[in-house]
Amino acid sequence: MAAVIGTISIYYTNSLVGELKKREKTFIDLYAKTIEMVANQDNGDIPFLFQEIIVPNNNIPVILTDNMGNYLNHRNIDIDESYSEEKKARIIEEELEEMREAYPPIEIVLKNSQTGMVDSFQWVYYKNSFLLAQLQYYPYIQLSVIAGFALLAYMIFSYSRTAEQNRVWIGLAKETAHQLGTPLSSLMAWLEYFRAEPEVYDPDIVKELDKDIDRLQMITARFSSIGSVPALKEENLVQAIASTVSYLQNRISTKVSMRLDTDNEGILVMINKPLFDWVIENICKNAVDAMGGIGSITISITQQKNDKVAIDITDTGKGIPKSRISQVFTPGYTTKQRGWGLGLSLAQRIVEHYHKGKIFVKHSEPEVGTTFRILLNTVPQVSGRKVKIAAHIPA
Ligand SMILES: Nc1ncnc2c1ncn2[C@@H]1O[C@H](COP(=O)(O)OP(=O)(O)OP(=O)(O)O)[C@@H](O)[C@H]1O
Ligand SMILES: [Mg+2]
Structure with a gap:
């Protein structure tokens, strides 16, 4: 709708501008002719022409030059009498330059009053009136104001x-x-x-x-944590995930193997354990569903640059079609008969809202598997500080 309104508005203003341009052109031709007449003959019409045509031209900027392009006089150019001669000349020169680019000048033929032979030429340079110039920009200004308001309303x-x-x-x-x-x-x-x-x-x-x-x-702890501002505690990430993994391993099919890989066992993060467990659990449950209960889940933890840690959870399941990847975090999106489509939106909320991290589908290939990645901020390690290492990491 906005695009249609915008196009109509621009089209309409453009046709107005075209119409006004034609009028100004007609007027300026007449103006040049009048000057020519005034210069070439002196009869009783002249004061009338002057009064009716030259004096009312109070909006089209005009410069009159001689045959060689030297300035003779001007109208409707903003030059104050108090300006220095130098400044006046500079303004005239700039204006003349603009007018040369805008329109070809109109020729005025000056004849010898006695012989009637062509004596010399003068040139009338002109450009669009201020009104016309403004009108050209008007739809764009109008559209940006509308767009600004629309954006604000949307926000x-x-x-x-x-x-x-x-x-x-x-x-x-x-x-x-x-x-x-x-x-x-x-x-x-x-x-x-x-x-x-x-x-x-x-x-x-x-x-x-x-x-x-x-x-x-x-x-209960999970629900009450998500219902309030959850307290974050400094935890060893590897240890926290290892405990979730061993907890889950006892509860899922024995045909699903779980592995935890890490290059660093001492990564400290600020997390709310009950909520973070919930995230890992939701992703692993989805993985088990996607594999139909047979396959393997690999969780790998890697320290990233600039105080981040990545947790990649990879399954060997049926994968997510490319066109669906952007939808998996939408509440209510499910492909399961008994699913609510809430598992991942809850995980996203916990990771991004409460832990200021990120969660996304890093990779997915139909019939090969899916990797979900969680990025968390790590607690900067103070050198010399001892970090407790997980007593047992399931291999
Ligand atoms: N590892 C995965 N492999 C393939 N598809 C997945 C995977 N994880 C999620 N999906 C797809 O994303 C959808 C949404 O997942 P989500 O956990 O939000 O809801 P659900 O598992 O369907 O239901 P709920 O978790 O609420 O019981 C799933 O139905 C599934 O189609
Ligand atoms: Mg789920």
Whole structure:
């Protein structure tokens, strides 16, 4: 719509400019003829012509020169009488130059009053009036103002939309954490009861209940972290990911092997562990789905230049078609029958919003596999400082 309005506006103004140019040309021809007449004869019409044509020309800039192009006089050029002669001459010269480029001059033939023979020539140089010059630029000024407003409106709109999305995310997450809290504390109380009563105590059941409660507590911690400004803590990245990997390994198919590679085991980052685990878990779950439960997942951590670390998660799954890569982070985009399409948008939110990092599809090839990359800022290492190394890194 904007392009159509813009084109119409430019087209319309251009035709106006064309019309006005024609008029100015007609006028200037008449003006030159008048000068010629005034110079060549002196009859009673002259004062009239002067009054009606030459004097009212109060907007087209004109310079009259002699045969050799030397300045004779001018009209409608902004020259103050108080200017020095030098300055006046310079302005005239500049104007003349502009006029030479704008239009060919109009010839005035001066005849000898007695013999009627051609005596000499003069030239009328002119350029567009100020009004015409302004009118030519008008649509562009108008369009840039409209574009500026459109951009501003778009920015306000997009800002308010993001703010609304944030409120929904945060509100839902807080509410979920809150609602999970009640049954969770009740379950914990029941567990204590089981432990305390010898008649009902069964170590296997209690162990399993314990695990489930841990899991529920972790879920609550995730939701309550995403529902508030999560606290970031300095962690050893390799260690943090190693623990997530060993946790996941016990929960996924045995036909999926997981490997963790790193060139540096002492990379420090500021993360919120429950949320960051969630990111790794979501990406690995997607990888398992993409491989149909058989294949391998490789996580490689590499220190980058300028205080960044890259975490590449590569699977041997079915890949993402090129045309879909830009959509995978959109909330609601899913190709799975039972998917919500929220896993990656949540991961993106956690990485980019809370950790000021980046997450993107680094590479994907159908039937070969996909690599997701996460970039995080590292904590600058103080020399001589000892970094705890992961006790066990699954190979
Ligand atoms: N490793 C991958 N290989 C191939 N396709 C993937 C991979 N990861 C994500 N995708 C594609 O991106 C889509 C969106 O992923 P996302 O995790 O956001 O949602 P989901 O897994 O479909 O559902 P949810 O995670 O909410 O249960 C997936 O449905 C899948 O088509
Ligand atoms: Mg998913």
